Amino acid sequence: MNIDTENRESTNTARRNFLAGIAGMAGVSIASGVTLFSFAEAKEAGEAVTSKVRWGMLIDTNKCEDGCTKCVSACNKENGIGTTGRAETDPQWIRKVQLRDPKTGNQTSLPMMCQHCAEPPCVDVCPTGASFKRADGIVLVDKHSCIGCRYCMMACPYKARSFVHEALEDQKSHAPRGKGTVESCTLCVHRIDKGGIPACVEACADEAGGAMLFGDLNDPKSEIAKRVAKYASRQIRADLGLNPGVRYQGI
Amino acid sequence: MATATKTIYRELKNDPLKYYLAVGLTGLIALIAAAAAYYMETNGHHVTGMNNQIVWGMPHVFAVFLIVAASGALNVASIGSVFGKTAYKPLARLSGLLAIALLAGGLAVLVLDLGRPDRLIVAMTKYNFKSIFAWNIYLYTGFFAIVGVYLWMMLEKRMNRYSSAVGVVAFVWRLALTTGTGSIFGFLVARQSYDAAVFAPLFIAMSFSFGLAIFILVLAIASRADDRPLGDFIVGKLAKLLGVFVAAVLYFVIVQHLTNLYATEHHGVERFILLEGGIITGLFWVGQIILGSFVPLVILFHPAFNKTRAYIYAAASLVILGGMTQIYVIIVGGQAYPLVLFPGMEVKSSFFDGVIHSYAPSLPEIVLGIGGIAVACLVVMIGMRVLRFLPTSLADGAADPHHNIAP
Amino acid sequence: MRLGVFSILGLLFLSLAVMTSSAQADGVPTPQIPKALQKTEKGHAELMRRNHMDLMLHKRDKTVHEGIRGKQYSLKACVSCHAVPGPDKQPVSIKSPKHFCRACHDYAAVSVDCFQCHSSKPPSSAGLVNLLEGFLKR
Numbered sequence: 001m002n003i004d005t006e007n008r009e010s011t012n013t014a015r016r017n018f019l020a021g022i023a024g025m026a027g028v029s030i031a032s033g034v035t036l037f038s039f040a041e042a043k044e045a046g047e048a049v050t051s052k053v054r055w056g057m058l059i060d061t062n063k064c065e066d067g068c069t070k071c072v073s074a075c076n077k078e079n080g081i082g083t084t085g086r087a088e089t090d091p092q093w094i095r096k097v098q099l100r101d102p103k104t105g106n107q108t109s110l111p112m113m114c115q116h117c118a119e120p121p122c123v124d125v126c127p128t129g130a131s132f133k134r135a136d137g138i139v140l141v142d143k144h145s146c147i148g149c150r151y152c153m154m155a156c157p158y159k160a161r162s163f164v165h166e167a168l169e170d171q172k173s174h175a176p177r178g179k180g181t182v183e184s185c186t187l188c189v190h191r192i193d194k195g196g197i198p199a200c201v202e203a204c205a206d207e208a209g210g211a212m213l214f215g216d217l218n219d220p221k222s223e224i225a226k227r228v229a230k231y232a233s234r235q236i237r238a239d240l241g242l243n244p245g246v247r248y249q250g251i
Numbered sequence: 252m253a254t255a256t257k258t259i260y261r262e263l264k265n266d267p268l269k270y271y272l273a274v275g276l277t278g279l280i281a282l283i284a285a286a287a288a289y290y291m292e293t294n295g296h297h298v299t300g301m302n303n304q305i306v307w308g309m310p311h312v313f314a315v316f317l318i319v320a321a322s323g324a325l326n327v328a329s330i331g332s333v334f335g336k337t338a339y340k341p342l343a344r345l346s347g348l349l350a351i352a353l354l355a356g357g358l359a360v361l362v363l364d365l366g367r368p369d370r371l372i373v374a375m376t377k378y379n380f381k382s383i384f385a386w387n388i389y390l391y392t393g394f395f396a397i398v399g400v401y402l403w404m405m406l407e408k409r410m411n412r413y414s415s416a417v418g419v420v421a422f423v424w425r426l427a428l429t430t431g432t433g434s435i436f437g438f439l440v441a442r443q444s445y446d447a448a449v450f451a452p453l454f455i456a457m458s459f460s461f462g463l464a465i466f467i468l469v470l471a472i473a474s475r476a477d478d479r480p481l482g483d484f485i486v487g488k489l490a491k492l493l494g495v496f497v498a499a500v501l502y503f504v505i506v507q508h509l510t511n512l513y514a515t516e517h518h519g520v521e522r523f524i525l526l527e528g529g530i531i532t533g534l535f536w537v538g539q540i541i542l543g544s545f546v547p548l549v550i551l552f553h554p555a556f557n558k559t560r561a562y563i564y565a566a567a568s569l570v571i572l573g574g575m576t577q578i579y580v581i582i583v584g585g586q587a588y589p590l591v592l593f594p595g596m597e598v599k600s601s602f603f604d605g606v607i608h609s610y611a612p613s614l615p616e617i618v619l620g621i622g623g624i625a626v627a628c629l630v631v632m633i634g635m636r637v638l639r640f641l642p643t644s645l646a647d648g649a650a651d652p653h654h655n656i657a658p
Numbered sequence: 659m660r661l662g663v664f665s666i667l668g669l670l671f672l673s674l675a676v677m678t679s680s681a682q683a684d685g686v687p688t689p690q691i692p693k694a695l696q697k698t699e700k701g702h703a704e705l706m707r708r709n710h711m712d713l714m715l716h717k718r719d720k721t722v723h724e725g726i727r728g729k730q731y732s733l734k735a736c737v738s739c740h741a742v743p744g745p746d747k748q749p750v751s752i753k754s755p756k757h758f759c760r761a762c763h764d765y766a767a768v769s770v771d772c773f774q775c776h777s778s779k780p781p782s783s784a785g786l787v788n789l790l791e792g793f794l795k796r
Contacts, residue, residue, distance in 0.1 A: 098600065127385040147366065147371070180366030240440055
């Protein structure tokens, strides 16, 4: 008998009770190959991501308040990013950048994080292939094969990556991070794979101005695709031709 | 054709006490460096001066310097076998040994600075062929193999006839290797101070210059230590060549900065390196340009100075110091200038956007870098003791093919 | 003299046995493996004992690169079901020699690299605490 089928069928009842209580385990198998999800649009747990989807973000800087760091705190909480008080070596997956045009005095504030490029330079330069782009456009570090050479940090135009400078403890189960490897915004890939949205987007919508819109750029019916089609938006350092998945409105 | 005196090579035979003391001392330095690397790895890189802004620091300065110099050290052999200059032929073996030694030292530093040096096997087994780093892994291992074979062809009498052919392969390979090293920076599209094709030829010129400077000093020290004659003819030839190489580096440095100065987009970074960069600006003008380029040029082209050993060795030492400074300015200076995400805007953030990044190297990372030099020295010392790398005499009569020809 | 040597050897052996907290069977010390919180399918222990590293490796690449997140062979599922309660009735971390993974890995002297990055404890949730309490009462 197929070992997989056997595993699933014989342990169903026991495991369902057990696992249903554990946060982060959204999928509950009810029979071999059949899985129920709490999120309607999610892909099946056993299914690979495809390039039919291109996850992206649209940030409306007009709604982003100067001094508000709700997105940053949400990210830190979600991914277990702490501070040691050594700002120069502490990782930052998302940060707020204040812009001021010296010629006009115009001021803008916006969140900056991994821009999830379609042509990511970090992926190009990574010697081991640890930096990679998922089929759905999310740029990640496979920490299992990252040797910590930091070439990706040299190559990233957005200063989006951080190196873990010291040993970590009590990491979040869904966000493994460790000393000697490079990390950056994962677009909360663990949430996306369950049909959720990134923590920063959620926090911005719930607690702040709702400046961040997340969605599938490839789906013409999605809110984000409609918005980028209707309103002018721009990619940071578009001159490099990297086609980032994060777009900005109002700058 | 002039029947040149046959060159006889011998292992170093000098005072064993002195020799083993030198080897022991160098070994101790290498061990201390290993301890420094262990300290960095167990504590994490926060004990170094490197951070999320200056991601490559002192270890990379030493490593890149040694790797660049490695390919340059091979040049002396190439001049003999590829360009057929007989005067250089007796030096070819030492040139090959020095090339391998410097590369080993440089790579040791590079590898020990990794965040996860325990995963070196991953770097050896998983490749992303779009990465210049991945190419370099091949270029470096290939260099070891080719120079190894080259040395074999030279050391083994029956194989001598193939040495020229292998020498050509080695020469082409070393050009590729330095191109690869320069391209590590040249291909960084996002950084203001990199992203320039000139880095490849610049690094090749640098390798010629640094490698030859190191070669001259090693040759002088080894000859002195083993009481082997070293004539003015060969030293004078090497010195003149060094002068040409130093001028070549200066030329490419001028091209590099003039190109940037022409484009308004790059005025910010040029102003930082050339005028307002504080320590970086000081290192550039005083270390790289005045001490590392002008002074050696004056010495090496001055009709009296370039005949005096002390001046020539001083010039070679200055070229090495200037070279280290130049690589520091390239690596650290290049990162210290912030990325420009929003041209024309003033930027501020909690992650040091828009500010000049500071870097204060810590002792362990400097010790690790020095350890790379120690490893290179060890390889040279042991190699010369067990195999026949150095001719018994490089006196004018032995080294100059025309010396014995009657007037 | 000889007695001294023997007694030292004996002491060494004894302390070794205590250190690895191993059970004695046929005079050979074996690791003491903590019980899982839940019963699983037949053959699970045998399969995992030999193949857990390969199964988890395969699963790992599938998850990281393809986003396949079934619970089977996931490290999170392993550390959840194999959680070991500490004195405070909370699951112990890999720092404790009682941790499920360490019980064998210490014994076999094979280092575990997983927990430099991964959490060695179950994802915190009320459900698990209840489960652990139930387990402790059992």
